[in-house]
Amino acid sequence: MKVPLKLLSFLNEEDNFFIATHINPEGDALGSSLALSMALESIGKQTTLYDKDHVPEFYHYLPGYQKFTHAASLHTTFNLPLILLDCNTLDRAGLEGLNFRYSAVIDHHKTESDFGDIRWVEPEAAATGVMIFYLIKELGIKITREIAINLYSAIAIDTGTFRYSSTTAEVLRVAAELIETGANPAYISQSLYETWSEERFTLLIMALNTLEIRDRVAITFVTREMFKKTGTGPEDTENFSSLPRMMKDIKISAFFREIDDNHWKVSLRSRGDINVARIATLFEGGGHKNAAGYKIKGSLEYVKESLLKTISE
């Protein structure tokens, strides 16, 4: 991976940066941004870290997460150069209309946009965190323990702790170096995966008890009644849809979450070549090939049947 010289000069020459990442930030967005901010500050630069949304509570173990600001006066002309991390349009960062002097994009998402005076986009990179690792090294900045924890977390979340196809020998060697500079793999994995509340776990068991398998589609659901009984909320159902995918004969896992009376949010997960984004689009939703979703009105029976019918067609 080759860091563009233009990007290195830009970071060396400027003294004050506005670093922004995408809405609904996850580990790669947060960890990469924090690591870059810390690295630049360690050589005397100033940075403002921005995310439109708040940092989810289970990411509060990331060193420096409090550095994020969530308010931007978009229409005030300010004279800072902008760095967009883990995204590549102002829209994705919730910054439409922002005034800025100059811009750099650092991202591993494929894009059709050409936003950015400097663009460093590496769709082959497992995580933006891997790119920031090389960038920091090219700048000759020491990777501290805090930077290492942020970068390791970024890489861990985007590779499913080294389970997804983006995992390469290079990724493992970068992770090894981050362990040597202070990242603790067990602590980070525990922070990412083992901080469920008892209530959330109870809700998961309730959801699993609704499992129904038809034509290789696994269907589970959660009702508002279940949220009430367990004292949980919609954010507690994150990843519930992935679990039934453990079964080898399942082609699609569909998870229904009750939003309101006869109103459902449907999450679809698949494996390999089965494209659930196409199915979601037919219901006016969207997403990626193996993870997509939509909203639909109707009784649980009706919404289940309409999905099964669409899949079978």
Added chain:
Amino acid sequence: MKVPLKLLSFLNEEDNFFIATHINPEGDALGSSLALSMALESIGKQTTLYDKDHVPEFYHYLPGYQKFTHAASLHTTFNLPLILLDCNTLDRAGLEGLNFRYSAVIDHHKTESDFGDIRWVEPEAAATGVMIFYLIKELGIKITREIAINLYSAIAIDTGTFRYSSTTAEVLRVAAELIETGANPAYISQSLYETWSEERFTLLIMALNTLEIRDRVAITFVTREMFKKTGTGPEDTENFSSLPRMMKDIKISAFFREIDDNHWKVSLRSRGDINVARIATLFEGGGHKNAAGYKIKGSLEYVKESLLKTISE
């Protein structure tokens, strides 16, 4: 990690080995044994691979798994040297009374036994697979794609794909080298975690429905009746004990599996500094700090209470 010279000479000088691993084999036992067998055969040696129990179906993706034989004529004197892998007593391999000429133990489990003419025991190693990796390299044998898949699987399962505290920079570098010699991380992870049968998933839900939390200990169990109802077996419960550890307030997850009337196999899982090996030892079992187990006779109520009492002391 230093491979004993005596072990290297032994492997170089002998021509025919009986390689055995522990009963109820998991990924590290199977992968390490297969890798060592393949490596020795690639330089013209003969090996017999033995496991008392059958290879669980979801490990059938391991190259060469069919090499395992499950019958040993224990009391026939045979003239083969024995290699015990991932265990360190004849008992643990289900080979009490075996006649053999000479023996070597290669294991990463701490032990008080002194069995073995040659003993290479490294309690700090993340997996026996890591030891076999170094051993094969010291022997100057090429790591083939098939060996790489077996060793990567061994290491992946024993580190929870690089999530447990045994994960070090060194482990990741070994894994990186195995990727370069042919192991595919995504394929192996899917084979390990996403090939459950519907019956096994049903058994998991049944087990989760038994969840009881007392004094921050999560207790779940599976009875022979549940195996019968779902058409599953003991091997299908692998990792059941880990799941309740997702809850942040749980200090120990204890999973009870009914072996026979009033006879239980107990698997303990913990996090961080909580040492379940010490608890297992009090019940004449063993294991590692965060993963240990024992067998106990008595009613379910009795075995639960005796564990809770021991933990609270």
